[in-house]
Amino acid sequence: MPELVAAQIAAGEVIERPAAVLKELLENAFDAGAQRITVEIERAGRERIAVHDDGAGIPAADVPLAFHRHATSKLTSVDDLSALVSYGFRGEALPAIAAAAGSLRLTTRTADAAAACEIEFELGRSGGPQPAARAPGTSVEVIDLFAGQPARRAFLAGARAERAALLRAAGDAVLANPDRSLRVVLDGRTPLEHTPSDALQPLEANDEIHDGAHLDAPLRLAAAAVFNPDAARRAFGLEAHSARGEIALDGLAGAPQDARRTRDRLRLFVNGRPVNDRRLAFAVQEAYRDWLGSGEFPLAVVRLRVPPDAVDVNVHPAKAEVKLRDPDAAFSLLQRTIRAALAEGRSAAPLRLGRSTRHADLEYAADQPQQALPGGLGRTRAVAEAAVDHTALETDHEPFTSEPSSPEQRRPQPALPPLRTIGQLHRTFIIAEGPAGLVLVDQHGAHERIVYERLLQAANATSAAAQPLLTPILLTLDADEAVHWNTTAEQLRSLGFDAEPFGDRVLRLRAIPAACSAADAERLIRGVLAELSSDRGDPERFDRAAAATACHGSVRRGQALDQATMASLLRDLERCRNPHACPHGRPTLIEISSDDVLRKFGRK
Ligand code: ADP
Ligand code: MG
Numbered sequence: 199m200p201e202l203v204a205a206q207i208a209a210g211e212v213i214e215r216p217a218a219v220l221k222e223l224l225e226n227a228f229d230a231g232a233q234r235i236t237v238e239i240e241r242a243g244r245e246r247i248a249v250h251d252d253g254a255g256i257p258a259a260d261v262p263l264a265f266h267r268h269a270t271s272k273l274t275s276v277d278d279l280s281a282l283v284s285y286g287f288r289g290e291a292l293p294a295i296a297a298a299a300g301s302l303r304l305t306t307r308t309a310d311a312a313a314a315c316e317i318e319f320e321l322g323r324s325g326g327p328q329p330a331a332r333a334p335g336t337s338v339e340v341i342d343l344f345a346g347q348p349a350r351r352a353f354l355a356g357a358r359a360e361r362a363a364l365l366r367a368a369g370d371a372v373l374a375n376p377d378r379s380l381r382v383v384l385d386g387r388t389p390l391e392h393t394p395s396d397a398l399q400p401l402e403a404n405d406e407i408h409d410g411a412h413l414d415a416p417l418r419l420a421a422a423a424v425f426n427p428d429a430a431r432r433a434f435g436l437e438a439h440s441a442r443g444e445i446a447l448d449g450l451a452g453a454p455q456d457a458r459r460t461r462d463r464l465r466l467f468v469n470g471r472p473v474n475d476r477r478l479a480f481a482v483q484e485a486y487r488d489w490l491g492s493g494e495f496p497l498a499v500v501r502l503r504v505p506p507d508a509v510d511v512n513v514h515p516a517k518a519e520v521k522l523r524d525p526d527a528a529f530s531l532l533q534r535t536i537r538a539a540l541a542e543g544r545s546a547a548p549l550r551l552g553r554s555t556r557h558a559d560l561e562y563a564a565d566q567p568q569q570a571l572p573g574g575l576g577r578t579r580a581v582a583e584a585a586v587d588h589t590a591l592e593t594d595h596e597p598f599t600s601e602p603s604s605p606e607q608r609r610p611q612p613a614l615p616p617l618r619t620i621g622q623l624h625r626t627f628i629i630a631e632g633p634a635g636l637v638l639v640d641q642h643g644a645h646e647r648i649v650y651e652r653l654l655q656a657a658n659a660t661s662a663a664a665q666p667l668l669t670p671i672l673l674t675l676d677a678d679e680a681v682h683w684n685t686t687a688e689q690l691r692s693l694g695f696d697a698e699p700f701g702d703r704v705l706r707l708r709a710i711p712a713a714c715s716a717a718d719a720e721r722l723i724r725g726v727l728a729e730l731s732s733d734r735g736d737p738e739r740f741d742r743a744a745a746a747t748a749c750h751g752s753v754r755r756g757q758a759l760d761q762a763t764m765a766s767l768l769r770d771l772e773r774c775r776n777p778h779a780c781p782h783g784r785p786t787l788i789e790i791s792s793d794d795v796l797r798k799f800g801r802k
Contacts, residue, residue: 213291213298215354216243216343217363222291223338224371224380227251230336234379237368241385242360244343244351252335255308258315261327264304265317267293292338297322298350300342309334321346358682365389365677369424370472373465373499376416382677387702390677392423421450421499425463426674428724429456429497434539436500440531444524445504451482451536452497454489455721458728462678463497468509470501473520478502481529485536498536502528614772619765626755628764635792639768642755643780648770650748650781652713657692657744663712664694671707671720672700679727686730689743695723714751725750745781 213219220237227235230253240246256264267290296302296319307314314332317324344351354360361384368382372392382390394416415435422430432453439446452463466478478500486496510521522528617630617637628639656663679686680703690697694711705727710719726746753759753767771777771786780786796802 213294214350215363216247216360217367219243219247219295219298219340219343220249220364221367221371222295223247223249223340224367226291226338227253227336228371228375228378230254232335232378235381237380237382239361239364239382239384242357243364244354244360246339246341247343247364248337248339250335250337252333255311255334255336256304256306256315257308258311258327261304261306261315261317262324265293265296265319265324295338295340296324298344298347299340300345302341303339304336305330305332306336307332307334361681362678365681369677370465370467372420372424373417374467374470374472374501376420384681387680389680389703390423392420394419417448417450417499417501421497423677425452425456425497425676428674429453432456433497433499434542436535436539438531438535440527444508445502445528445531447500447502447531447535449498449500451485451539454486454496454540456497456724457486457490457494458497459493459495461495464495465499467499467501468520468522469503469506471520475520477525477529478532481532482536485533485540489540500532500536502532504528614777616772617768619761619768621761622759622764625758628759628768630768632789634789635795636790637787638790639771639787640755640780640785641753641757641759641764641767643782643784644771644777644786645752645767646745646748646780646782647774647777647786648767649713649751650744651774651776653693653711653744653747654741656694656711656713664696664709665712665715666696666709667707667719671723673705673707673720673723673727675703675705675727677703679730682730686727689730690723690726693726693743693747695726697723711747711751714747717751722747722750741781748781 213222216239220239220243224235224237227249230251232251232253234252236250238246238248238250292304299319300321302319303316304318305314305316311334314330315327316330316332317327344354355363364384365382368380368390372380372390376392377394379393380390381388381392396419418430418433418435421433429452430450432455433450434453436447436449436451438448456463461479464479464482466473466475466482468475482496482498482500490496504522508523615632615634617632617639620629620631622641623629623638626641628641628644630637630639675683683699687697687699694709694713695707696709697705697707700706705723707719707723710717710722714722726743728746730743730746759767778786793802
């Protein structure tokens with residue numbers, strides 16, 4: 199088999215997208231001991247990916263060797279395979295990338311060499327190394343990726359998804375190696391920049407803080423660069439090891455308020471490698487159980503260290519999967535440590551549903567309305583059962599229309615019966631009396647519905663009603679949010695936010711939608727941005743942004759409400775076009791009929 203073909207086959211395995219190229223080049227730079235790395239990306243990596251480092255460099259005589267398959271300087275005997283501490287060990291990445299790229303140029307110089315050495319490949323072929331000029335270190339420039347493989351080019355996801363994957367790879371590299379500097383320049387902007395010698399500004403007086411936050415710890419700074427400084431400040435530090443000391447853990451557990459509806463902010467590493475391990479991810483999720491609702495995923499950076507022989511990283515060519523010798527120990531260590539950190543910082547965390555009510559939350563998911571509450575109240579029936587707008591149930595969110603268009607939507611919605619407020623349950627449900635019996639209203643879902651409909655109404659008017667802020671808020675965007683800024687800005691404006699960019703990574707917010715005037719503006723915009731940037735499927739969908747705004751602009755679960763507030767919430771709910779379901783399609787209220795109650799007391 200000709201070497202190029204073999205390399206292209208290997209390339210297919212290792213280099214399936216631009217982000218895989220970046221990952222391999224970054225790993226090589228870290229392996230070479232680089233302290234400062236700069237990445238340049240053009241056109242989502244298809245046109246150009248360049249990585250410059252200040253590492254050890256490659257001796258001129260070894261440069262051609264670096265492009266031979268299975269040539270690696272990091273493995274001297276087979277026994278080494280189990281004791282690996284460096285990233286690379288297959289000697290496959292450079293030849294694979296050279297085979298996949300239109301051209302690849304590597305320029306390198308060791309500290310003691312008089313000059314640099316350069317080698318260039320065109321469609322996998324090279325004329326050999328040449329002398330060149332460069333400071334000690336290595337630069338690899340990959341141009342026109344997959345030029346020789348039109349089929350693979352066609353398979354690439356859209357530029358937006360590729361950029362997200364590139365930033366993800368760079369972000370993971372920063373979180374795994376927070377003691378090194380890394381700067382990513384993407385089409386002339388700098389969405390990610392991390393310097394370990396910086397320090398986060400101390401918190402303002404009214405910010406949430408907990409003890410033990412080392413604002414200059416490299417990992418926290420890395421999290422500030424990858425996510426945002428506020429979330430990084432709020433996160434709880436993690437540090438622990440297993441009883442026998444075999445597994446060491448460090449990292450950050452995000453405050454519950456920094457959770458998202460996707461797993462994007464959950465980053466797991468084993469021995470410095472990002473891993474995609476469902477069991478470990480589940481351990482984190484479980485630890486947050488009392489703090490987050492279903493469908494919310496925490497921000498967490500978890501880094502496990504195990505002896506090299508206790509892990510098999512060789513399961514997948516891209517090394518995203520791991521096999522731990524003792525997964526149970528890792529699982530329980532992870533869960534215990536995060537749980538303890540959260541419990542310690544409990545006062546700083548917003549109050550969340552306890553276990554039993556969360557369970558109830560799941561039980562009355564819209565598709566199974568005929569369920570018993572765990573408390574044993576007998577059969578409860580969702581009032582919404584027959585009335586729930588089924589278009590809203592099937593799609594995740596209701597389509598955005600002011601005038602009902604489909605026959606399904608034109609079907610008249612049964613109005614709410616008049617409800618009398620009795621009180622509040624678990625700071626989560628409004629207890630009310632209706633004509634048929636007891637009614638429990640989910641305060642968050644109901645308010646979400648109200649705000650959602652107001653937003654849609656306002657957006658449909660000539661100009662969305664905005665509530666100016668007394669002082670504008672400056673927000674640092676997550677790296678991925680900054681990259682998707684343009685689409686995001688459009689959607690924010692149509693919702694009634696007045697926001698404009700203020701430099702590469704900062705957003706200045708001057709007004710929020712009037713429908714959410716009672717909300718904490720910063721929290722609102724954060725939540726909406728998070729939702730918008732995690733929305734990979736259909737970025738243009740306005741209703742999704744509206745639902746996110748409604749969600750973050752509403753009364754929360756766990757919030758105590760006075761009688762008057764509850765009553766006015768119920769009145770507003772009565773005025774809604776579809777009062778029976780929240781924008782996500784869950785029922786806003788359930789009914790426990792008087793008959794059921796009487797039966798329970800043996801009176802019927
Ligand atoms: P591996 O990393 O598995 O050894 P690669 O194909 O990624 O294989 O790299 C081949 C060799 O090229 C490495 O073993 C290393 O000696 C050298 N090399 C690659 N990139 C760099 C770099 N940025 N700095 C120093 N040496 C490098
Ligand atoms: Mg390598």
